[in-house]
Amino acid sequence: MPVSNLTEHTGYWLRMVSNAVSQDFARKVAVEGVTVAEWSFMRALFDGDGTAPTALADQMGMTRGAISKLADRLVSKGLVSRAEAGGRGQILSLTPTGRAQVPALAAMADANEAEYFGLLTGEDREALGRILQSLVERRGLTQAPVD
Numbered sequence: 001m002p003v004s005n006l007t008e009h010t011g012y013w014l015r016m017v018s019n020a021v022s023q024d025f026a027r028k029v030a031v032e033g034v035t036v037a038e039w040s041f042m043r044a045l046f047d048g049d050g051t052a053p054t055a056l057a058d059q060m061g062m063t064r065g066a067i068s069k070l071a072d073r074l075v076s077k078g079l080v081s082r083a084e085a086g087g088r089g090q091i092l093s094l095t096p097t098g099r100a101q102v103p104a105l106a107a108m109a110d111a112n113e114a115e116y117f118g119l120l121t122g123e124d125r126e127a128l129g130r131i132l133q134s135l136v137e138r139r140g141l142t143q144a145p146v147d
Contacts, residue, residue: 017116022145025112029105033077039105040144041070042079042094046102050083050091061143074098 006012026036034042044060045051051059057067071092074080079098085091094102117125135141 021112021116024115025109028108028112032101032105032108034079034101034105037070038074038077038079039109041067041074042098042102043106044144045080045092045094046099048093050093052085052089052091054089056092 022036029036029039040060041056044056053064053067053071056062057064060067071080071082075082079095079101081093081095083091083093117128120128
């Protein structure tokens with residue numbers, strides 16, 4: 001029985017690019033004192049005035065336990081605050097420091113994106129995005145890629 005080469009698999013090439021993009025971005029945000037998961041969490045909070053942990057877990061496709069651990073880390077860093085929601089649980093919000101940090105982190109994400117995918121033509125970049133989004137939808141993938 002013939003054995004296929006690794007490089008014959010699309011997944012091999014996806015993983016090579018994904019690892020490089022993710023690892024470079026992780027190194028860049030680490031300089032700002034956060035992980036990629038923490039950045040994703042902060043970005044998810046950025047557009048609202050406060051979010052319940054369960055809603056954030058649903059939004060990010062993560063467990064409540066994972067959200068709780070991320071919230072604990074970000075609270076200890078002074079980037080997220082917790083408030084009681086009138087006996088109905090907690091509300092998570094960015095602190096002023098956290099809110100001020102999100103645009104800088106977003107600019108880093110944009111620059112990392114451009115560094116890798118700016119090498120493609122606009123048409124190729126759009127096609128790649130459509131193909132990957134189609135695979136995500138068809139496979140029913142919902143977990144945010146934070147690691």
